[in-house]
Amino acid sequence: MRFPACLSCPDCGAPMEPAELGGVGRIETWTTVHRAPPRFETPYVLAWVQLEEEGLRVLARFTGDGEPRLGAAVDVALAADGDDALIVATAAGSSA
Amino acid sequence: VSDDVFIAGVGATRFGRRPQDSESVMALEAVRAALHDAGVERAAIDAVFVGNVFGDPGLGQAIARDVGLAGLPVVNVENACASGTSALLEAAAWIRAGMAESVLVLGVEKLSGRFDGLIALPSSTYIDQGLTLPAIYALHARRHMEEHGLAPTDLASVTVKSRRLGAHNPLASYQDAVSAEEVLAAPLIADPLTRLMCCPNADGAAAAIVTGARPAAVDRPIRLLGSALASGRHRDRLAPGTSVVGEVARRAYEAASVGPQDVDVAEVHDAFVIGEILAYERLGFCEPGEGGRYVARAYPHGDDTAVNTSGGLMSRGHPPGATGIAQVYEVVRQLRDHAGPAQVQDADVGLTLTMGGTVTELETNACVVHVFGT
Numbered sequence: 001m002r003f004p005a006c007l008s009c010p011d012c013g014a015p016m017e018p019a020e021l022g023g024v025g026r027i028e029t030w031t032t033v034h035r036a037p038p039r040f041e042t043p044y045v046l047a048w049v050q051l052e053e054e055g056l057r058v059l060a061r062f063t064g065d066g067e068p069r070l071g072a073a074v075d076v077a078l079a080a081d082g083d084d085a086l087i088v089a090t091a092a093g094s095s096a
Numbered sequence: 097v098s099d100d101v102f103i104a105g106v107g108a109t110r111f112g113r114r115p116q117d118s119e120s121v122m123a124l125e126a127v128r129a130a131l132h133d134a135g136v137e138r139a140a141i142d143a144v145f146v147g148n149v150f151g152d153p154g155l156g157q158a159i160a161r162d163v164g165l166a167g168l169p170v171v172n173v174e175n176a177c178a179s180g181t182s183a184l185l186e187a188a189a190w191i192r193a194g195m196a197e198s199v200l201v202l203g204v205e206k207l208s209g210r211f212d213g214l215i216a217l218p219s220s221t222y223i224d225q226g227l228t229l230p231a232i233y234a235l236h237a238r239r240h241m242e243e244h245g246l247a248p249t250d251l252a253s254v255t256v257k258s259r260r261l262g263a264h265n266p267l268a269s270y271q272d273a274v275s276a277e278e279v280l281a282a283p284l285i286a287d288p289l290t291r292l293m294c295c296p297n298a299d300g301a302a303a304a305i306v307t308g309a310r311p312a313a314v315d316r317p318i319r320l321l322g323s324a325l326a327s328g329r330h331r332d333r334l335a336p337g338t339s340v341v342g343e344v345a346r347r348a349y350e351a352a353s354v355g356p357q358d359v360d361v362a363e364v365h366d367a368f369v370i371g372e373i374l375a376y377e378r379l380g381f382c383e384p385g386e387g388g389r390y391v392a393r394a395y396p397h398g399d400d401t402a403v404n405t406s407g408g409l410m411s412r413g414h415p416p417g418a419t420g421i422a423q424v425y426e427v428v429r430q431l432r433d434h435a436g437p438a439q440v441q442d443a444d445v446g447l448t449l450t451m452g453g454t455v456t457e458l459e460t461n462a463c464v465v466h467v468f469g470t
Contacts, residue, residue, distance in 0.1 A: 004221035010330030031234035032287040040226045
């Protein structure tokens with residue numbers, strides 16, 4: 001299993017299929033971005049989240065009060081952002 | 097055919113913002129200086145390798161035309177921040193294969209007019225989430241802080257060391273010292289990295305004359321002892337134990353028949369200060385997790401490896417295609433005992449580490465380590 005999705009397996013070229021990822025993970029590291037390309041409104045928090053079930057790591061926007069904490073449990077979901085989708089992480093149990 | 101590869105001469109321009117100067121203007125300065133340093137004429141050169149990242153297609157051929165080397169075989173090399181050192185690796189392979197005897201290796205970049213501050217990356221899943229180059233390094237820094245107790249003052253001390261050394265480097269973009277307080281108080285770019293923990297963009301060029309025959313005109317010829325290159329695998333960027341840098345270093349040490357304890361002087365890739373701290377660990381100058389404590393040993397260096405005596409990218413600035421050869425320029429001058437106030441006594445073995453990436457799913461587009469000796 002890979003994230004982000006790959007056209008074929010990066011190591012052996014085997015075909016790959018899309019899979020749905022579970023939405024539960026833990027924060028491994030994070031940063032608050034203050035300087036970004038103009039299409040992004042700053043500041044925003046990026047969190048590197050390890051998904052519990054798959055062991056995969058995804059890069060998510062952390063939303064919520066205060067700074068993220070390493071090891072904190074988060075819910076990960078897709079959220080609409082104009083025509084695009086953002087991967088968003090929120091403190092576990094806090095998402096609407 | 098020679099197994100030996102020598103760096104017969106080096107040359108470099110002043111680095112910094114040079115909006116009026118084309119790549120060819122900067123290349124001509126560096127090429128003239130390198131030819132003069134090697135004590136050879138253009139007629140001695142039989143191939144040209146040009147490292148560059150953001151220039152137009154065919155840049156190397158345009159430069160060869162403009163610097164008086166038209167008609168030679170020219171190879172353009174784009175390998176992100178390691179373009180210059182990848183070009184050197186290729187040139188050495190040509191020499192060892194008997195395809196050339198004397199090669200001009202040039203690194204050149206003009207960022208003025210292309211980027212204002214942040215270098216824009218092509219769209220991808222990570223980039224569309226808002227990942228930036230400083231943010232990638234900030235994520236590593238935060239993790240190191242949590243796992244190994246790295247402090248913001250350790251991050252700042254890298255800049256303080258580099259800028260103190262850069263003050264002796266007449267080619268650096270920044271030639272003045274800064275205090276830890278100034279570094280920590282600078283605006284945040286990606287927490288915990290402040291503006292003064294991120295290297296400035298720069299324009300400039302650096303050149304090396306690489307030969308199979310022992311250069312006649314040089315007192316103290318410098319050998320390329322061993323080299324290695326790898327590209328990152330498709331793995332979680334921050335998964336523990338997956339860095340290719342350590343692997344590249346091991347291969348380069350093995351090819352050069354030296355170990356990290358033998359390296360007297362190193363120029364490493366400090367595009368962001370955490371990069372230098374991780375380099376200490378991955379190159380084996382200290383144990384994993386100890387990088388923050390090695391800063392104080394990296395200069396003044398005692399028996400340890402002196403790191404970034406040029407002032408590093410933090411002082412020189414980062415002209416991506418030229419950076420690798422600018423590192424080679426400093427190491428060669430150190431090994432020849434020509435490095436000025438930052439000279440390391442009795443330096444016999446030197447190393448360069450260049451790496452960088454725009455393909456954000458991979459740890460690095462390319463990581464190159466070269467080991468040099470006398």
